[in-house]
Amino acid sequence: KSTQKNITNYFQKQ
């Protein structure tokens, strides 16, 4: 099984 990460785990809100 694998977990879908979020894009916000990698790019910070400005």
Next chain:
Amino acid sequence: MFEAKLQQGVIFKKIVDAIKDLVKSVNIDASTSGLSMQAMDSAHVALVSLKLNENGFKDYRCDRPITLGLSIENLSKILKCAGNDDTITLQTDEEEPSSLKFFFENQQASKISEFSLNLMSLDSESLGIPDTDYSSVIQMSSAEFSRICKELSSISETVEIETSKESVKFSVQGDIGAGSITVKNNQSDKDVDRVDLQIDQPVKLTFALRYLNMFNKAVSLSSTVSLNMSEENPLMVEYKIDDLGSLRFYLAPKISD
């Protein structure tokens, strides 16, 4: 005053068609350097980033930076009224515009359509996208990549992409069985066959094919696509738009538990 005239209006139609299944509403930021747009899908798994340089437009004027909040669904309704050979002009005189004017002109300038699209005020959720020196970059035919994703998504909803010096392997595993497609470096002079691998560090990353299939709606914008990967990073799928800019999609990986 903001005005941007695109000689090949069909490019704008293709861009909106490419993103309309992914994002519902976007802020287009207009500045002296051109147009830019960044938006996430509703699940915050993918991000689309569009950059169109002012020198790619037939006419371009932007006296001061403005933000244009657009509903993609309403925008595509308006763009349906533009012919594939029309020029498309975006225009507004206001500083805080409540609507955006569109002009579509055919080649003979014998038919001119004018529309005004009401704008929305959207909170700008822009993310900082760090400049990444990707350790694995694959340039290949966009049609071929689109075909691989479509074919493999009938076996599994997840694809593992593994790069090595001389090849890239797309693997799937599902209830019905498993499969893999290995594509090697190929300096063929035929576009559809050419594959360029720049592998500084091999990677092995897993992604949801549903998103890749949505990104591939952009195939009509460019005959080649680049896949940019580094471990622990989102995949960046880039479609360069000749003489105008680029449409980039970022997809967060799936991490095995």
